[in-house]
Amino acid sequence: MTWGRLSVARVLLLGLLAPLAAADGDAKSKVKADPPPAGSGDGLAYESIQKVDIYTDNATAPAPQSPPVEGWWESKICQDEYCIYTNRRMFNGRGLVAVTKFEEFQKLERIDDHLNRGENKYFEDPVPFVETEVLNKGLGITANKTIRRGKVLMSWSPVLIVHKALFNQVPKKADRTRLLETAISFLPPATRAKFDKQRVTRAGPRSIEQILLAHPYEVDMGFNNYRQADENNHSKHYVNYPEAAVLQHDCRPNVATHIDQSFALRATVARRVQPGEELTVAYVDPLLPRSERVAWVKRHRGGDGCPCSTCNPPGGEKGEAAKKADERLTEIMAMRAELRNHDSTKVDIQMIERFVKLYEEERLHVKLADAYELAALNANYLGDDRRAKKYADLAVQAGIVEGGTQSNDVIAMRIMASDVKGHYSYRYTLKRRGQ
Numbered sequence: 485m486t487w488g489r490l491s492v493a494r495v496l497l498l499g500l501l502a503p504l505a506a507a508d509g510d511a512k513s514k515v516k517a518d519p520p521p522a523g524s525g526d527g528l529a530y531e532s533i534q535k536v537d538i539y540t541d542n543a544t545a546p547a548p549q550s551p552p553v554e555g556w557w558e559s560k561i562c563q564d565e566y567c568i569y570t571n572r573r574m575f576n577g578r579g580l581v582a583v584t585k586f587e588e589f590q591k592l593e594r595i596d597d598h599l600n601r602g603e604n605k606y607f608e609d610p611v612p613f614v615e616t617e618v619l620n621k622g623l624g625i626t627a628n629k630t631i632r633r634g635k636v637l638m639s640w641s642p643v644l645i646v647h648k649a650l651f652n653q654v655p656k657k658a659d660r661t662r663l664l665e666t667a668i669s670f671l672p673p674a675t676r677a678k679f680d681k682q683r684v685t686r687a688g689p690r691s692i693e694q695i696l697l698a699h700p701y702e703v704d705m706g707f708n709n710y711r712q713a714d715e716n717n718h719s720k721h722y723v724n725y726p727e728a729a730v731l732q733h734d735c736r737p738n739v740a741t742h743i744d745q746s747f748a749l750r751a752t753v754a755r756r757v758q759p760g761e762e763l764t765v766a767y768v769d770p771l772l773p774r775s776e777r778v779a780w781v782k783r784h785r786g787g788d789g790c791p792c793s794t795c796n797p798p799g800g801e802k803g804e805a806a807k808k809a810d811e812r813l814t815e816i817m818a819m820r821a822e823l824r825n826h827d828s829t830k831v832d833i834q835m836i837e838r839f840v841k842l843y844e845e846e847r848l849h850v851k852l853a854d855a856y857e858l859a860a861l862n863a864n865y866l867g868d869d870r871r872a873k874k875y876a877d878l879a880v881q882a883g884i885v886e887g888g889t890q891s892n893d894v895i896a897m898r899i900m901a902s903d904v905k906g907h908y909s910y911r912y913t914l915k916r917r918g919q
């Protein structure tokens with residue numbers, strides 16, 4: 485799924501997770517010594533805890549039984565390799581449930597102190613927006629005052645983590661639904677109520693699976709070594725943030741999101757927003773061709789097609805505006821390939837400037853960091869240190885919006901901006917050409 489590219493958080497937990505490799509042996513012997521109970525008639529293995537009806541879409545239904553322990557609880561409620569793990573103490577009682585493999589649960593358990601550092605709050609009180617019914621989309625949020633670029637709106641820890649391979653390896657939807665519904669039922673009541681708010685859509689209630697697919701935030705707890713024969717042997721998980729789900733989709737959004745090292749989702753305003761403007765994020769990569777974006781939105785975000793301006797430009801899908809936007813995007817992608825190629829002979833300053841201009845014209849405000857970084861490097865390759873410095877500074881600004889002050893790109897661009905001529909990229913192309 486190509487659109488996964490956008491929301492995959494490259495969560496750099498390598499340092500934290502390194503000890504896990506050594507602990508692998510323990511994990512295996514533990515699984516052997518203490519296997520999940522055999523499956524029951526309906527295919528879902530569980531203990532007697534399941535007396536109450538917890539498979540409900542009804543948030544006002546009676547709360548289910550709580551897990552017997554605060555802290556981590558291995559429920560033994562499983563479907564194949566995937567089991568429910570809960571921790572009602574995480575995030576100051578907000579709680580966290582995971583549906584994942586045993587070895588992935590062990591990673592979570594080991595990094596929980598780290599995850600607990602995640603911030604859970606809105607950054608302004610009162611919040612600078614109101615919940616509103618947005619035409620053709622459902623519940624969304626709209627700014628009720630001017631919000632400057634770079635303003636952080638909110639940061640929230642996840643409440644649900646689900647291994648992505650569950651959707652391949654447990655083929656029956658009913659089995660997955662039972663597992664996911666059970667997981668959610670173990671959240672503390674206040675958190676569960678927040679989660680359940682996401683089920684409501686104009687078209688009727690939405691399943692947990694549909695909620696995850698409509699907001700496909702993803703964390704990877706692995707070492708990026710999953711490119712192997714078994715496509716299900718990876719550590720990628722969907723993560724759900726109920727408070728952020730009110731941010732509706734737009735392919736040209738004004739809010740950037742990233743997942744920080746504590747797995748908290750941070751939403752930052754990417755361009756100045758005026759009172760009355762809807763606040764939106766992109767749930768599908770804004771750089772994908774329009775037809776793919778429209779198809780994704782139709783499939784995962786309500787049946788009425790794509791309501792945003794880029795899907796439905798003035799003049800319609802075959803109109804002049806749509807044609808222009810498609811041409812811009814094609815040109816951007818072609819230039820990007822050249823600018824990413826250190827050995828390209830086609831790059832000149834004119835191309836670099838046009839590239840940045842097209843991003844701005846195409847309103848790719850949540851993707852500018854990458855554009856400025858490429859512009860900075862390529863200008864420097866050509867020995868234009870003045871432009872290189874300008875673009876490196878812009879890359880730092882955009883990088884803070886898109887990935888936070890501590891992101892690798894921001895750090896790299898700060899270093900470059902501080903000494904452009906001392907950077908490896910300075911005059912790289914010229915030297916290669918023997919100039």
Ligand SMILES: *[C@@H]1O[C@H](CO)[C@@H](O)[C@H](O)[C@H]1NC(C)=O
Nearest residue numbers: 540541542543544545546547
């Ligand atoms: C939700 O559950 C409550 C309590 O069990 C019940 O009174 C109500 O009718 C249910 N609502 C729906 C829409 O099923």
Ligand SMILES: *[C@@H]1O[C@H](CO)[C@@H](O)[C@H](O)[C@H]1NC(C)=O
Nearest residue numbers: 610611612613614615628629
């Ligand atoms: C904006 O809306 C929030 C509620 O969502 C409210 O508390 C706040 O006072 C409003 N701000 C302005 C400037 O109207």
Ligand SMILES: *[C@@H]1O[C@H](CO)[C@@H](O)[C@H](O)[C@H]1NC(C)=O
Nearest residue numbers: 707709710712713714717718
């Ligand atoms: C999954 O990958 C790891 C290494 O990344 C390997 O040690 C393990 O055997 C693999 N498991 C399966 C079931 O292929």
